[in-house]
Amino acid sequence: MTQTWLETPLALCRSGTRVLEALQPAAQLAARLYVGAVFFRSGLTKIADWDTTLALFQDEYKVPLLPPHLAAVMGTGGELVLPVLLVLGLFGRFGALGLSVMNVVAVLSLEEIAPAALQQHVFWGSLLAALALWGPGKWSLDAWWWPRVGGSPRR
Template sequence: MSEPAASHTHTGGPVTVRGLIKCFVGICGTTPHWLLAIIARVSIATVFWKSAQTKVDGFTIKDSTFFLFENEYNVPLLPPEFAAYMATVAEHVFPVLLIIGFASRFSALALLGMTMVIQLFVYPNAWPVHILWVMALAYIIGRGPGPIALDHLIAKRHS
């Protein structure tokens, strides 16, 4: 027999840790997908957009960006200059797509690939931060961008 859903109101009995946890789980279980999707999209887009902005001055990639890709980042297989261009473009394009909710799953997958490269080859000790990125990106990939997204409007129009 399963337990009934947690109540969000206090019943008058003593407050216990177990009761608080049950209440918290009940509230989390009722959080709508649209809200979680927006939080995931905006939070991860902000991370990558801010990173992109450190790489440019106006519409020009900074010399320091090329220096980092040549001397600090150990991106395999790609020439450093090409990797600098690719990362800069990706960090500008995919966050915008996530914010507007267009090609959201593809954008999240691309940023997940970038996150894996960063984790494995650039900053391997930063996994506590990167795992949070992975969770937000995995949510978008798995559940989609939610109803407040261009993807949703396009899918609705073509169904």
């Protein structure tokens, strides 16, 4: 068989794909750890000074459809629970989707947002979208747990 001009580029593509696939679990874990830490720290900040948090939800954040007190409780609870699920990779897609909703609501509820802050929210949203679409990865509790209970959510 004679070698065609496509065989070398195709071999390089296959090799590159194998390398990227090998790195995928580490990238998914890094994304989970990073975004989880960002949101969890935000939740800790809110409970550290609850009076200020309530004032912010009353005066600064304009969360649609929810009274300020309920929005503060739900937002803080979400920022403390969902990142833990995300970091562990336990119901990882649920955690990623929940944090995605919170991320969008955070952007929409501010009357003015600095361009740098908006850029951060877009970055976090991109990572969360990837985790929601492709799952928390092989290095997650979902990857260990679901096969044992007969389920099959993709990793």
